[in-house]
Amino acid sequence: MAKNYTSKKRTIEDLELIATKIREDIIKSLEKAGSGHSAGPLGLADIFTALYFDIMKHDPKDPTWDQRDIFILSNGHCAPVLYTTLAHAGYFEIAELSTLRKFGSRLQGHPERERLPGIETTSGPLGCGLSQAAGMALAMKINKDYHRWIYCTLGDGEQNEGNVWEAAMLIAKYNLHNVIAITDRNNIQIDGTTEHVMPLEDLRAKWESFGWHVIDINGNDIDSIIDATAMARSIVEKPVMILAHTIPGKGVDFMEGDYHWHGIPVGIEDVAGAPPKNEQAKSALHQLRTLEGKIRSEHE
Amino acid sequence: MNNLHLVDLTSGEVKMEPIRKGFGRGLLEAGKINDQVVALCADLTGSTQISLFAEAFPERFIEVGVAEQNLVTVAAGLAAMGKIPFTSSYAAFSPGRNWEQFKTTACINNQPVKIVGSHAGLYTGPDGATHQMLEDIALMRCLPNNVVVVPCDSVEAEKATLALAADKRPGYIRLARDSSAVLTTDKTPFEIGKAQVFSEGSDVTIVACGTMVYQALQAAEQLFLDGIDAEVINMSTIKPFDAVTLIQSARKTGAVITVEEAQINGGLGSAVAEALGEEFPVPLKRMGVKDRFGESGTADELLNHFGLTSSHIAIQAHAIVKNK
Ligand SMILES: Cc1ncc(C[n+]2csc(CCOP(=O)(O)OP(=O)(O)O)c2C)c(N)n1
Numbered sequence A: 001m002a003k004n005y006t007s008k009k010r011t012i013e014d015l016e017l018i019a020t021k022i023r024e025d026i027i028k029s030l031e032k033a034g035s036g037h038s039a040g041p042l043g044l045a046d047i048f049t050a051l052y053f054d055i056m057k058h059d060p061k062d063p064t065w066d067q068r069d070i071f072i073l074s075n076g077h078c079a080p081v082l083y084t085t086l087a088h089a090g091y092f093e094i095a096e097l098s099t100l101r102k103f104g105s106r107l108q109g110h111p112e113r114e115r116l117p118g119i120e121t122t123s124g125p126l127g128c129g130l131s132q133a134a135g136m137a138l139a140m141k142i143n144k145d146y147h148r149w150i151y152c153t154l155g156d157g158e159q160n161e162g163n164v165w166e167a168a169m170l171i172a173k174y175n176l177h178n179v180i181a182i183t184d185r186n187n188i189q190i191d192g193t194t195e196h197v198m199p200l201e202d203l204r205a206k207w208e209s210f211g212w213h214v215i216d217i218n219g220n221d222i223d224s225i226i227d228a229t230a231m232a233r234s235i236v237e238k239p240v241m242i243l244a245h246t247i248p249g250k251g252v253d254f255m256e257g258d259y260h261w262h263g264i265p266v267g268i269e270d271v272a273g274a275p276p277k278n279e280q281a282k283s284a285l286h287q288l289r290t291l292e293g294k295i296r297s298e299h300e
Numbered sequence B: 001m002n003n004l005h006l007v008d009l010t011s012g013e014v015k016m017e018p019i020r021k022g023f024g025r026g027l028l029e030a031g032k033i034n035d036q037v038v039a040l041c042a043d044l045t046g047s048t049q050i051s052l053f054a055e056a057f058p059e060r061f062i063e064v065g066v067a068e069q070n071l072v073t074v075a076a077g078l079a080a081m082g083k084i085p086f087t088s089s090y091a092a093f094s095p096g097r098n099w100e101q102f103k104t105t106a107c108i109n110n111q112p113v114k115i116v117g118s119h120a121g122l123y124t125g126p127d128g129a130t131h132q133m134l135e136d137i138a139l140m141r142c143l144p145n146n147v148v149v150v151p152c153d154s155v156e157a158e159k160a161t162l163a164l165a166a167d168k169r170p171g172y173i174r175l176a177r178d179s180s181a182v183l184t185t186d187k188t189p190f191e192i193g194k195a196q197v198f199s200e201g202s203d204v205t206i207v208a209c210g211t212m213v214y215q216a217l218q219a220a221e222q223l224f225l226d227g228i229d230a231e232v233i234n235m236s237t238i239k240p241f242d243a244v245t246l247i248q249s250a251r252k253t254g255a256v257i258t259v260e261e262a263q264i265n266g267g268l269g270s271a272v273a274e275a276l277g278e279e280f281p282v283p284l285k286r287m288g289v290k291d292r293f294g295e296s297g298t299a300d301e302l303l304n305h306f307g308l309t310s311s312h313i314a315i316q317a318h319a320i321v322k323n324k
């Protein structure tokens, strides 16, 4: 049975407000957890907002609906943005976000399929998401299930893994064009910038030479994200890779572009260029609430 | 305190340090002693502590990116040319992801590739099941030629690293992330393949490795007050396995408990069960994570949850002694 999942068409401004709230809750839940990843999740908030509040066909009240689109978080360490988005979309109470990474929580340090509705697969160990997307797409093909899409986000550093390129070849071989891959091209990984740790460029040429259609976008612009996925759905000759150029730590000035924030939350260490640790959360939340005055906020 | 020069755990504050720190220091030292030692990392330079070596010997350090299969196979190439490569990542991914590559290119080739598995076991804490490597002891123990070391503290990790650097075989060293008690001193001897009796007793033998050695010693203190004389063995080398020390102790006490912060299937407990079963069967209780995955939490919460604290060990000791 078809569901009326798009009943609430939202404006870009509404979506931006949702993204801001998601960023605030990412900061808050990570601060409470005392560990976890900040930069990737903040950079991805616009993509997640666009996916769960505009692009994807899904039903928070029926997470296993057999006609839903599927989302795979191959870069599993970015769990905070997925959890926060799922909560805001109505999969579970927002209050539960404060249990992130705690003993007994459904919000494990890395997402687990068996624990939380809305999680399609367990991830954290990098490089495995796209292959699972391929398997799901193959199953849909066998089942003649032609109206479902599989969205898969990958980190850029993650693409150091050979497994990613094994999936890339297979998806092109079978032209599994209902797989829409999105790279979080934020130029950072743990040991430094991607081009320093393991150069990825020319990343566009790499994916093209593997048989993919590549779309470069500003991954912090919700309009572009919606546009690019719409275009991706209309391209059937090839699978599509969206290279979403994002700013790691987006929205918090002392985190933006700094790889030190890959794997730590606010409040645990003093980082050069950032406020002292006990003031980081306050500063981050203040910036997010007003986006330096550029965005209206209910907290104003 | 004794001829093993252990720290006296009953007097004052116990020093705490992550086991991985000892590895970092040991590798730096190994690099100074032998210029054939090289190091490779897969985008986890700081957290695996290989950064100390990388900073001191940048020309002998190779960053392979997030690519654990490449990590060990490149190392096998280096080893084939006479180098002694130490490769570091989280244990969940190395050897978790590259086991076959390690088997073929390091173990069948019998090349001295060393896998340093950091963040193994429950001391990985909030990262959860995907990152808490509990299967590594089983995976590495079944590989011919391979040496498997699970140091009990940071000081032993430092010595074990130096010993592995001087050893011609492939090897695995298991490290933990969070701080754990320091029990040994610079003077405590360490030898690959040699278990050590850390505390002598006659009623029950507790065989432990890694962070569980501290819990076992604490349990022995507690048991002493209850009138049970427990012997504690630090089985820091899992392979080659020191069955001689184990069986000597089992002959004396007639009951054995094993404790590890790893899957109960295939690990230290299995090695002990195999040796006792074939040579000197006695009542045995294996303690570990019982065929389940880990989860997020602090190390203390998880040890308690999985029944791996000193009090849990003491309870098992009472039971096994009673039924002897
Ligand atoms: C197989 C595997 N190896 C190593 C890690 C440890 N790790 C977690 S995130 C990360 C860096 C990934 O970089 P990227 O994909 O660019 O993510 P970002 O830092 O941008 O969030 C690494 C090496 C892992 N999770 N899985």
Ligand SMILES: [Mg+2]
Pocket (backbone or CB within 6 Å): A155, A156, A157, A158, A184, A185, A186, A187, A188, A189
């Ligand atoms: Mg990145």
